[in-house]
Amino acid sequence: MTVDPYAEGADIAGGAASPRFLYALNPLAKLAAPLPAMLLLVFVRDLATPLAFIALAYVTLLIGMRFTRTIALTLFVALPVAVAIVGFGLAVWTDPANVSHDVVVLQIGGWTLYGGAVQVGLATALRLVAIVALALIAGTTTTGPDLARSLVQQLRVPYRVGYTAIAAFRFVPRFRHELDLIRQAHRIRGAHGGRGPFAAIARGAGYVVPLLAGAIRHAERVALAMDARAFGAHPTRTERHTVPFRARDVVFILIFWAVSAALFVLV
Structure with missing residues (x-):
């Protein structure tokens, strides 16, 4: 299942209704x-x-x-x-x-x-x-x-910089989501159980390798997606989400x- 942390409530400044x-x-x-x-x-x-x-x-x-x-x-x-x-x-x-x-x-x-x-x-x-x-x-x-998006659309910041920032912003909640999945998997398998500071250190050390592997896989997918869309080939790009x-x-x-x-x- 693909998880988009910004799918819900996205493009608020672009005109979505809000009581505030x-x-x-x-x-x-x-x-x-x-x-x-x-x-x-x-x-x-x-x-x-x-x-x-x-x-x-x-x-x-x-x-x-x-x-x-x-x-x-x-x-x-x-x-x-x-x-x-x-x-x-x-x-x-x-x-x-x-x-x-x-x-x-x-x-x-x-x-x-x-x-x-x-x-x-x-x-x-x-x-x-x-x-x-x-x-x-x-x-x-x-x-x-x-x-x-507003920096790119209003201040004319190069879209290469803006889209890189968007990718970085999207990476943080995805990283959190993958950490939750890894914790659940370890909990199901009973890995690094127990209480106390040493058990917490052991659990944290067990998260490092799968998190790094997931981060590398995600970075490769983002790079392939950008290459497939000819990222950087033209001076400007069209915007799916506008922030007027x-x-x-x-x-x-x-x-x-x-x-x-x-x-x-x-x-």
């Missing part, structure tokens, strides 16, 4: 919209601006994408925990001579953690999380093949840029 608007946008639009804000956030030093952009990213994601358990855990657990851990770590590493000594947060022996250091660490952590949250707008609603750049993509970019500029000015 982010899936209907061109991948380049979802990258271009938050990119200026992500670049400017590198130079921000206050707390309010990154908080405002985190709120903007969360609102965009809540409205525009379908939520899964992984995404919910990332937004509401992983990112807040990252702010706390990174903020505290950076506060500890901040040179006390360069911060305000008005507020003492923690004192252990001769070491003192000042409020100014905590503010610096928290501001840096919020900047990093704001950049990550803005990147999730494109990252969570775009497939790798659609991004490669529509007026709504321009509107989304302009609205996002306008809101970002307003936040930088007002906050």
Whole structure:
């Protein structure tokens, strides 16, 4: 049985119906919209601006994408925990001579953690999380093949590069599928059973050879398929899946840029 990991829900940006608007946008639009804000956030030093952009990213994601358990855990657990851990770590590493000594947060022996250091660490952590949250707008609603197709169709990236990227994206889930099959086969045969770290190492070592063999077979089949289709023989190729750049993509970019500029000015 041939398994195509991208068969279900493929070509979302190409016009397939979706209840959330982010899936209907061109991948380049979802990258271009938050990119200026992500670049400017590198130079921000206050707390309010990154908080405002985190709120903007969360609102965009809540409205525009379908939520899964992984995404919910990332937004509401992983990112807040990252702010706390990174903020505290950076506060500890901040040179006390360069911060305000008005507020003492923690004192252990001769070491003192000042409020100014905590503010610096928290501001840096919020900047990093704001950049990550803005990147999730494109990252969570775009497939790798659609991004490669849009680069070829809109930015005129050579299709040799784009199709190679698509082949690489398709290889990863296929590799995962073959690993699942190998695990099931080993489980049926009772190979490397037992519990504990040594049994886990033995099981992992037993997966290496069949995975490499499967990867080589798949690479040979992809190479033969490309040769059979005269890959690289002509300067351009026709596209089965189109990822158009529509007026709504321009509107989304302009609205996002306008809101970002307003936040930088007002906050």
